[in-house]
Amino acid sequence: MRYTFRQLEVFLAAAHFQNITKAADSLSMSQSAASSALKDIESQFDLPLFDRIGKRLQLNEQGRLIRPKAEQLIEQAKELERIMAQHKDAGHLKVGATLTIGNYLAVSTMAEMMQEQPDAEVSLSVANTSEIGQKVLNFEIDIGLIEGELQHQDLDVIPWRDDELVVFCAPEHPFADQLQLTDRQLKEAEWILRESGSGTRQAFDRAMHGVLPEIQVKLELQHTEAIKRAVSANLGIGCLSRVALEDAFKRGSLIPLPVPHRDFSRKFYFVIHKQKYRSAGIERWMELCRSSF
Incomplete structure (x- = not known):
């Protein structure tokens, strides 16, 4: 990519303030750094974006055409940053459950999660306790819901509910x-x-x-x-x-x-690999399981 998001931010700030000093201050940059970023993006595409009148910058026709696209791109980037910072996107969650849990409990939790987060993808595999434990160990699934106790040095087995x-x-x-x-x-x-x-x-x-x-x-x-x-x-x-x-x-x-x-x-348990990163999807799944039953 021949431009950076920082260059786009400088372009948009300059378009807003019509002054490179004010644009630099709004972005906590030095004037020289902001001026250099603006010149770089213009020179890389051989495309002046402003008419320069003294210290005043005025968008030219090309700048006016590009501005809304740049605004949209920056907003999308900020939204992605917020999602990544707050871990709100469930993404693709792979769940394994034993037969009783899979047949009678897990499906309703899947429905609730997918209704709450329409873009989430939740897959469910059903097997017995020992097989679910092995799938977690092999990172074939993100989280297991089991009816029996497992003991393995690489597994976190977390009590869920009584049965x-x-x-x-x-x-x-x-x-x-x-x-x-x-x-x-x-x-x-x-x-x-x-x-x-x-x-x-x-x-x-x-x-x-x-x-x-x-x-x-x-x-x-x-x-x-x-x-x-x-x-x-x-x-x-x-x-x-x-x-x-x-x-x-x-x-x-x-x-x-x-x-x-x-x-x-007896108890039902969550089982997660100790080295598995507990994503937003995993944490939300556990919350829904605990609150639903």
Whole structure:
């Protein structure tokens, strides 16, 4: 580029004040520096922009034609500078989420962010907790939303919100009318569970401490909806996040089974690479997640 934004600023200040000294003062420049900048832009294009009458500068026809274009360009540059200084532009945000969060929570946050910032591009990939953690480590995604705990020296794992798992069955299941399940019933049941490596399975295994070796796992499935359908078909009982089950409980298509002596509470987490710059998009995404639920 054969001109600088500083040269354009000098040109516009000179056009406004019609005096190089006043133009220099407005830009906190020396008179000689301002005069040199103005002469440089004129000489580079062999295009005088002013008629010089003593110490007075008066725009000529070429100067009048260029002035509005220069004003527009400077304003665009200032706006870009403000955006970069304040980090307001979300840009392209790559989010990864575990199945429960991706299917039941993240989409509404995406919609809210894109409505708030129409130019933002938000992509969402869904996988289990261990896979999301690996994607964050590989910088394939900017931020992960996970159901299970991860420990890695390069990851920041930040608590987001509370959640709980719920044991459930079909209305026709023999346990459906139980006020609460005993450990004996937990061991007698046939279970349909998430796969190992998922945050849901991690929380389930922790809750079943002491009886886990005796739990009868009939099916392991990777999708919450598949587990709900299998349980609804009375193939066994399941255990998923309450977030994924609320609608089915309201309809009566699935029945919650209280297990008060077992702790099914857990947390959802944000996960970010420690070396990842936390852009405006990442920070705003976290704000929206925290305020929405």
